Amino acid sequence: MGITTNLLDGTIAVVTMNFPPVNALPVQGWYDVAEAVRAAAETHHARVVVLRAEGRGFNAGVDIKQMQRTAGFDALIGANRGCHAAFKAVYECPVPVIAAVHGFCLGGGVGLVGNSDTVVASDDAYFGVPEVDRGALGAATHLARLVPQHLMRTLYFTSRTIRAADLVQHGSVLEVVPRGKLDDAALTVAREIAAKDPRVIRAAKEALNGIDPVDVNRSYRFEQGFTFELNLAGVADEHRDEFVDNARKPRA
Template structure:
């Protein structure tokens, strides 16, 4: 359980997240993920990183129950900073990051894959931001990198999800495959990337980041300011306290 790093092939580092039951990460989990991604990218032998997850789904966001147990704002601040660190680590990883996504990819999961360089998804993968149902805001920055602007807004306001097939149609998913083929397909893409010169790949990653039209760090930080406002106003707690009620349970818990 936790975050682990392996080397499935030459030049490839695989970072795997495993926080049962639904990969809703606690504060420390986000920091651990950030550290693992940055460390993998710093390794001169690494040319590409595959970000994968064990269990029922790729990522269900932050551990809401950890926040509910905190009588102050420590868990909220920790989650915000931890998510910022992890999302930034995907983006700032010195080599390309391929996300292998299965099942649900929600909340913080969108922050991770939205900053990835490529996404391979299983046929059962779904992507969305249930933030308004969880008393939170954020990651519209990253959802905007996956779908067109007006679709992003509709998904955000309704808390609906998009399928892997729909994201493939928008060009943000590289390939959609049966779940049992997911990791193999992600590794195949990683192997193709890893055949390139390692130094040149690092230059390419830095160059592509440099021409992004939106500063993902500043944009997400701006969103986080409204998350704090929602918490200070009390509306976040009012919505969050409904989390876990029968009508809110399910695979997105």
């Protein structure tokens, strides 16, 4: 359980998230993702990183239950800073990051995927940012990297989800494959990149980030400021308490 890293072919770092039951990451988990992605390029000298997950889905966002059982705002601040650190590490990783997504990818999961360089997904994968239902804001920065502006706004305001298969037409998901073939699909792309001159690939990653029209780090922090306002107003606590209460109710 937690974050693990495996080095394949001496060139591909596979970073796996595993936080049962739904990969809702606790505060430390976000920092661990950030550290694993940084270490993949800096310590393991990988030429490419594959970010994947075990379990029912890729990522369910932050651990709201941890937030609600922690007194004060420490967990809230920790989750916000941890998410920022993880998203930043993926975006600023010196080598390409491939996200291999299965099942649900929600909230903070969209932050990780939106900042990745390439996305492959299984045929059961879907994406969404349910933040407004939790009394929070965030990850619109990253959802906007997956879908056009007006669709992003509709998905954001409604908390609707969108299938990976529908993202292929927008060009944000490279391909959709059966669940059992997801890892192979991600590794196929990873090996293609790893075969290139790593000096050129690292230069290319830095160059592409340099011409990006949106500063994803500042944009996301701007969004988070409104989350803090909603918390100070007591709005966010109401919605998170409702989420936790509903999660405790037995399923029919």
